[in-house]
Amino acid sequence: MSFQPPKGTDDVLAPESESWRAALRQWESWAERYGYPLVLIPVIESTDLFERGVGNTTEVVTKQMYTFTDQGGRSVTLRPEGTAGVVRAFLNSGHQGPWKAAYSGPFFRYERPQAGRRRQFFQVGVEYMDVESPEADAEVIELGFRYLTDIGVPELELTINSLGDSECRPVFVDELRSYLRAKESELTDSSAELIDKNPLRVLDSKADGPKLVDHPRMIDHLCDSCTEHHETVKRLLAELEVPYVEDDGLVRGLDYYTRTAFEYVGRALDAAQNAVGGGGRYDGLAEAIGGRRAPGVGFALGVDRIMLSVGQEIDTPLDAYLVSETGPADALIAASSLRRDGLRVDFDTEGRSVKAQFRTASRAGAPVVLVWRGDGQPVDIQTRDGRAERPLEEVSSWFRTAR
């Protein structure tokens, strides 16, 4: 009998999982520096929340949700993204005024898995609610950029666009729609279907996008206030020394975005899925899910893809491996003492030979081996450079001074 994890889900074990730990620690550090406290929200939400928030025409909602009816007859869905849930939590809290939150955890989309695309994937992100200024956009974009740079995503590129607002976007969408209708025969079937439902996404198509070189551009149709917002965001990024590339084909897959939209792309990633993160402003989302008007901006980063692009592995960190010449019971007691002193120590519980214990110590990458020779005997401290002996209770102070 054997089980495999469900399709598109993975076990992440050491040493790879140690890189995840490091990446998540760095994430917490950056989120704290920018003033984003942790928010914990459910992994399941009402199906309605995503249908109304993310949008009924999106691929995510129409074919990728894990939806089921619970035993009370309610339709619930494993979250396919984070923003809708965080905005719901913000509205439920009743908070007035600017509000920041950082989140991380697993998300679920039913798709055919491939490199960088799993059915259960891990995202970290932030949302900044009840803010309208371009400074908020710039801060959010910068945070993601600093983190991804710090963690070492190679050939990181930030792309940015403006999608307009409820005033200017409908005008543009009409114009784009008639442009696409004229070209309909040249388009793939899936693009043709989108002309009525969501023509913006045709521009994002890999097959058709390049053919539409003379398409109408949102950038040319922005109303005055959207233009000013967009120009200011770009100016602020320049002042922050965050390099960006303007991309008027960038529309993103979720319906709630308005004005600023952006993506972080790892150009060195050889997998086809090279967007390591993305986000934007969503001034209409809170109202779309039945709340008051509360504009906001945020992003999500795919940790699976980040790990794919940085690819380094970190060994399990250990200060010392304890080798016992008198069996595991003694070692357990001695290790406990050292651990309570703050040292990272491991040892063999299975009573294996001293030779096997030494072998394990070296394979675990322990910089120091402590040889336990029995109660009352000093501990033999062995390093690459030499050896020393200390009573057990002085071993931790030896670490503080000698190293």
Add this chain to the structure above:
RNA sequence: GUGGCCGUAGCUCAGCCUGGUAGAGCACCUGGUUGUGGUCCAGGAUGUCGCGGGUUCAAGUCCCGUCGGUCACCCCA
């Protein structure tokens, strides 16, 4: 939903083209050596060759089906 590639020891894989009694490396265990251990030497255990059917005197190897994995399209983090 569509297509390419791959399923052989705990892990990574060779063997398949040109059918003839299952292999390597790593990992694991024991002994020796080293005598601060990671090196080196000797030995040891392990396989329904994914599953089902067909061809054949004979199938890990050829054919068909099926399941699983993987990569790509589509789309997205």
